[in-house]
Amino acid sequence: xxxxxxxxxxxxxxxxxxxxxxxxxxxxxxxxxxKTRTLVYRVAWLVENGIPPERILLLTFTRKASQEMLRRxxxxxxxxxxxxxxxxFHSLAYxxxxxxxxxxxLNRPLTVLDRKDSEELVGKIIxxxxxxxxxxxxxxxxxxxxxxxxxxxxxTFEEGLAKSFFENGVSLSxxxxxxxDYEAFKRQHGLLDxxxxxxxxxxxxRQETGVVRKLSAFYQYVLVDEYQDTNLLQAEMVRYxxxxxIMVVGDDSQSIYGFRGAHFKNILNFPHQxxxxxxxxxxxxxxxSQPILNLANRMISYSKERYSKCLFSRFKEGEPPCCxxxxxxxxxxQFVTRQLQEFxxxxxxxxxxxxxFRAGHHSFNLEIFLQKEGIPFKKYGGRRFVEGAHIKDFLSxxxxxxxxxxxxxxERILKLLEGLGPKRAQEIVGQMTICPDWVSRLKxxxxxxxxxxxxxGLSSLFQNLVDxxxxxxxxxxxxxxxxxxxxxxxxxxxxxxRQKEIEEIIRVSYNYTETETLLGDLSLEVYEEPDGQEKxxxxxxxxxxxxxxxxxxxxxxxxxxxxxxxxxxxxDPEEMEEERRLLYVxxxxxxxxxxxxxxxxxxxxxxxxxxxxxxxxxADIPEDLLVxxxxxxxxxxxxxxxxxxxxxxxxxxxxxxxxxxxxxPLFGNGVIQEPPQERKVRVLFKRYGSKVLHLDYAxxxxx
DNA sequence: TTTTATAACATTTTT
DNA sequence: TGTTATAAAA
Ligand SMILES: Nc1ncnc2c1ncn2[C@@H]1O[C@H](COP(=O)(O)OP(=O)(O)OP(=O)(O)O)[C@@H](O)[C@H]1O
Numbered sequence: 241x242x243x244x245x246x247x248x249x250x251x252x253x254x255x256x257x258x259x260x261x262x263x264x265x266x267x268x269x270x271x272x273x274x275k276t277r278t279l280v281y282r283v284a285w286l287v288e289n290g291i292p293p294e295r296i297l298l299l300t301f302t303r304k305a306s307q308e309m310l311r312r313x314x315x316x317x318x319x320x321x322x323x324x325x326x327x328x329f330h331s332l333a334y335x336x337x338x339x340x341x342x343x344x345x346l347n348r349p350l351t352v353l354d355r356k357d358s359e360e361l362v363g364k365i366i367x368x369x370x371x372x373x374x375x376x377x378x379x380x381x382x383x384x385x386x387x388x389x390x391x392x393x394x395x396t397f398e399e400g401l402a403k404s405f406f407e408n409g410v411s412l413s414x415x416x417x418x419x420x421d422y423e424a425f426k427r428q429h430g431l432l433d434x435x436x437x438x439x440x441x442x443x444x445x446r447q448e449t450g451v452v453r454k455l456s457a458f459y460q461y462v463l464v465d466e467y468q469d470t471n472l473l474q475a476e477m478v479r480y481x482x483x484x485x486i487m488v489v490g491d492d493s494q495s496i497y498g499f500r501g502a503h504f505k506n507i508l509n510f511p512h513q514x515x516x517x518x519x520x521x522x523x524x525x526x527x528x529s530q531p532i533l534n535l536a537n538r539m540i541s542y543s544k545e546r547y548s549k550c551l552f553s554r555f556k557e558g559e560p561p562c563c564x565x566x567x568x569x570x571x572x573x574q575f576v577t578r579q580l581q582e583f584x585x586x587x588x589x590x591x592x593x594x595x596x597f598r599a600g601h602h603s604f605n606l607e608i609f610l611q612k613e614g615i616p617f618k619k620y621g622g623r624r625f626v627e628g629a630h631i632k633d634f635l636s637x638x639x640x641x642x643x644x645x646x647x648x649x650x651e652r653i654l655k656l657l658e659g660l661g662p663k664r665a666q667e668i669v670g671q672m673t674i675c676p677d678w679v680s681r682l683k684x685x686x687x688x689x690x691x692x693x694x695x696x697g698l699s700s701l702f703q704n705l706v707d708x709x710x711x712x713x714x715x716x717x718x719x720x721x722x723x724x725x726x727x728x729x730x731x732x733x734x735x736x737x738r739q740k741e742i743e744e745i746i747r748v749s750y751n752y753t754e755t756e757t758l759l760g761d762l763s764l765e766v767y768e769e770p771d772g773q774e775k776x777x778x779x780x781x782x783x784x785x786x787x788x789x790x791x792x793x794x795x796x797x798x799x800x801x802x803x804x805x806x807x808x809x810x811x812d813p814e815e816m817e818e819e820r821r822l823l824y825v826x827x828x829x830x831x832x833x834x835x836x837x838x839x840x841x842x843x844x845x846x847x848x849x850x851x852x853x854x855x856x857x858x859a860d861i862p863e864d865l866l867v868x869x870x871x872x873x874x875x876x877x878x879x880x881x882x883x884x885x886x887x888x889x890x891x892x893x894x895x896x897x898x899x900x901x902x903x904x905p906l907f908g909n910g911v912i913q914e915p916p917q918e919r920k921v922r923v924l925f926k927r928y929g930s931k932v933l934h935l936d937y938a939x940x941x942x943x
Numbered sequence: 944t945t946t947t948a949t950a951a952c953a954t955t956t957t958t
Numbered sequence: 959t960g961t962t963a964t965a966a967a968a
Binding site: 301302328329330331354355434435437438496497498499500598599600601621622624658659660661662663664763764765766782783784785803806807808809818822 | 944945946947954955956957958
């Protein structure tokens, strides 16, 4: 077994943490202070001292994070640590509920609803109410957001909602009614949404002390990373899961998941919940240069909250961070692209650089520029490919085969057939749920003569699937694909891309022997969309998805009031504080170089065209901490100039006059039919016919 | 009455 | 880009 060199790889405080005696330990420390590394060494140390890996529970924010940590442990120990139970709270809860759920009435199969599934269900419930559409009920999205916030804080509607909410005309009774139906439907059909995973798991813990005893005795050591982003339910879960050897790690100034009920007070409360907690602070920063930390420290010091620490770097030297104002979004994209290329030419690989932004769609324009320049990139955050309609369709067949009572999946696949809408789908599914077995279900399908040929195809698909009950998930998916591939081209645009994504799902399924596990993981873990075999890639990411990671060079784009911070946070001071912490997280991802950029151009906002203002978190930062560059940057003047010229023509028709050839990334080549009116332009595409596009959303280029 | 085609519109963050 | 409100068609 390889000897681990603790002395040279950890400073004194870290060593103190790694060699902690049994009992509760809290490591609270700033960004880049080596918290994660400490946790990795702690796990290695435990295993080295003879603790069986499977009796260690490592809870992280994503499965990727825990896999990466365990990979490092394995490397250090030169042995496999497959046994360590690693993953997210949600995936752990799902595992526990599948084993013990029956004791609280949750019988298998248990299906996990992802966000889209939940939305669909709530949508159906609201529609079934047939209420006049007054404005006394939030739409399904807002409803679920609200509900999630409440559940994760352990609050009721009355407790959690401010008076003003109801004064705005929202009907409390309707909220409750929808919620009741939602809950009832889920329980009846064995469905669990994300929040249920936590709350039902807790319900189990509270009720079944035997289960708790068993689990907590089994997990000798429990470690939790990013504890500042846990909520009350998760904190309670931790209390049940451990008998006292618990180590949590986090940073109160990096708490960025308030919308999920997380609160940084949680980590500050930890010592109260576990009396006798050893508190260890790490003050030395190993990641960023001092100038970058100076900016981060100053920015967060303007906050109303007083966070617990200040960071000092061991790297004193470094380039100061730079704030670049650019005239238009295009200029911003061009600046970033150009700057990236420059660094790359200096020998910095793409994978050492990242572009960060507040919301997934903020990078659309940049993506076009990168594509044009042939810069390979991978995007994290924003829309996930498993939420695409075609993937949901495809998996619905598997869901039905696995759980014929999955009403939502049934309806989905029936609605794909021509001549079959929501109404009749619901009717057929109603029949289906009373059928006791597949024979009667298939017979039932053949009872609709008007849709005979279509339903016959579907029914023979299920015949095939049910005939081979022992087949692997992959085999089942391949059978389904044979059926679905005939449907796909008629359903959506871009069938080639969608086909690739489906093939990726099939590839993922190779690793699974159980359908239930496959489906669970697909809802609970982030799967990346397929891409070329490019190894060295630039990263584009939302700040949230960049948590815990680091790069040599960091760009943060769209630092304007309304985007970052998001306009939706402006009403609530607490949310605005979270935006500040979010920017703190973004800044502290950088090791050596940091660029903050924003386009000054007009944005459509609040019913009118407005000039962009620089994000107010950094507007007041003095020049010696953050160097300003205007649009007359000498190094890049030719660039700025060219985009400036093309933008000036934007005043009249943006260059999109009638007859102009244009290119759209989705629709390909086309010709302008009608020049822009109110930012909208009609284009005749060669392959897709006539379309009206919005210049601010459509990625239309002069071709 | 139900389904499909079309136009309009809005886009935070994640398990 | 994907959803949703509205109109046309089956
Ligand atoms: N004792 C050390 N000596 C040298 N480098 C270290 C040491 N500890 C950590 N590092 C390095 O510092 C960087 C940041 O460490 P790590 O990711 O563990 O910090 P963190 O506190 O978890 O950060 P964050 O709060 O952003 O998640 C990593 O590159 C890590 O390898």
